[in-house]
Amino acid sequence: MDILETDAYDKRQRRNLSCALFLSLLPFFLSAALYFYLWTPDSPASIMSAVVKSAPILLLAAVVLSWNGGQSVLGVVGGLLFSAVGDCCLIWPEHFLHGMGAFAVAHVLYTFTFLSSRYATFSSSSWLRLLYLILFLCGGGFYIYLYPFLQKAPDSDVIIPAVGVYVFLIILMGILAVRTRNTATVLGGLSFIVSDISLSLQLFKVIAPMKHGNALVMVTYYLAQLLIAVGDVKAVENKDGFSKWKRS
Template sequence: MDILETDAYDRRQRRNMSCSLLFSLLPFFLSAALYFYTWTPDTQASITHAGVKSAPTLLLAAVVLSWNGGQSVLGVVGGLVFSAVGDCCLVWPELFVHGMGAFAVAHLLYSLTFLSSRYSPESSSSFNLLMFLLLFLTGAGFYTYLYPFLQKAPDADLLLPGVGVYILLLTIMGTLAIRTRHTATMLGSLIFMVSDLSLALQVFKVMPPAEHGQVVVMVTYYLAQLLIAVGDVRAARSKDDYAKWKSS
């Protein structure tokens, strides 16, 4: 098989994989559409609402598990499952801290995944260092800006250190995603940061309630999780293809 035939074969394989992956993601898209169809600003907290809200994330976990197997349980699959727990907790405002804790574990699992051999990072570059610096400055600046509003919260003693740790874990996750140089993974992690920061502005009353504030948070959230899941599947496939090529 010459180089042209090999290249054509690789293109066919990537095309077939993309079609199969898209087909397996259809339940996620349908469940996300169901959430936005049923949600209204007046939606009451309930088990049903929590189930509908967390279903897209759990379906993404099932997709990643079906493609990557058990190796992803302590990685992106685990992060998606903990994110689903966080989704359920955030339905009830009194469980906000519990939800924040669940998402913190999710970010930790994502970070550990981005450090694994599945993601072969590019060598350190000035671009990486610049992005790391920008993200950490953004995280520190946002926490500083949020600090006076956290002090006014009823459970300020818990939120002041808790939110600080959470923003740190979120920032680390974003910087490690950039280190992988996988486009879907980088975009997903950065959009996740945007989603969380938008949610914080609303939860801690930094800005007045926006008409479509919750929609913005959830659209960016589902998109971020989708990109992280797809990025993990592609990273695993790329590693397997490289291993096959090396052994041939």
Template structure:
């Protein structure tokens, strides 16, 4: 009977925490809806548009901070804050490199977070498959770089852009590989969605393809989805760790 009561209590606690998490994410969903409502293809670059674009990411950072506390500042919260800086920079095309640098720092912070103890590493029995997935991921990243290389060479600032894009691809591939290591579905899907968003953006910015219909919407939907999943994955990882400690006590 005690075991059944404990299991029922555990389920109620998890359900209550999930409802509370969803409630804390409502500002993010509302701000995302506002962004897509206000954005138009001919929207001029301005402080207002930068603020509206970065608001969902900042609100996600606030939600994660409220759940995980100050320890997350050097982790997912820090990554979200640098992503918000990148969001603002990309509003102005001349600040593209600055934005890419901010997102590179975000990927580095995400990667360090995924290495933390609260994310369970893979077992030895599955290590060969995980390494194989790592290899595939980095090969895809290398293939993307080779594919867009001729277009990067045509850019006015190609001397800076060529190595910068190469380093960025390594960092986002590393982030994706470490997301696989966590075995958290939300974290993994978030990292993959981030890669899809960045690939879509690169194809358009570097004029690799003809203008894509609804191209901006594809970039931003996958981007906001990526940040949401990474944030939720981090909250769930801390929640699971705290819950395990509570169970042991």
């Protein structure tokens, strides 16, 4: 095949892969829609609530595992599984610290994944270094702003350092997501930060409860996890050419 034929073939393969990926994500979209349909502000904490909330994340983990194989268990799949554990814990307010710990592990797994060879390595330009600095400063500034409200929380002696460590980990994850220059991964990392900021402002009573506060948190959260999952699949796809498709 000449260059034009090869380019057309590659475009068809990309379209076919994108369609296959979209179809594999349909259970995620349906389960996320089910969560928003069933959730109400007065929903009691229950096993069923935990299952419905974590189901979209578990389905995302299954999608990434099916596309990337067992190598992703200690990467994005592992991060999604720990996120599902965190989702379940946050259903019950008394397990908040356990939930935050599970999400912290997820961010660590995402961080190491974004540093792996499956993501293309680029030299950091001056504007990227500036963006890294801005993210770190925003994270530190947000923690300082949140600090007086953390002091009022029950078990503040544990909450204060725990939140500090968590803020550091999620900002680091966001920075390394930006470093990949993978559009889905970058947007996913930043969306996760937005989701957690929204949650913490409401949880620690920095702002008055919002009418659609939970919807804002969960939409940005599910979007973040979706983009991180898709970014990981695309990263492997770009690295391997279309070997997965050609083998099938």
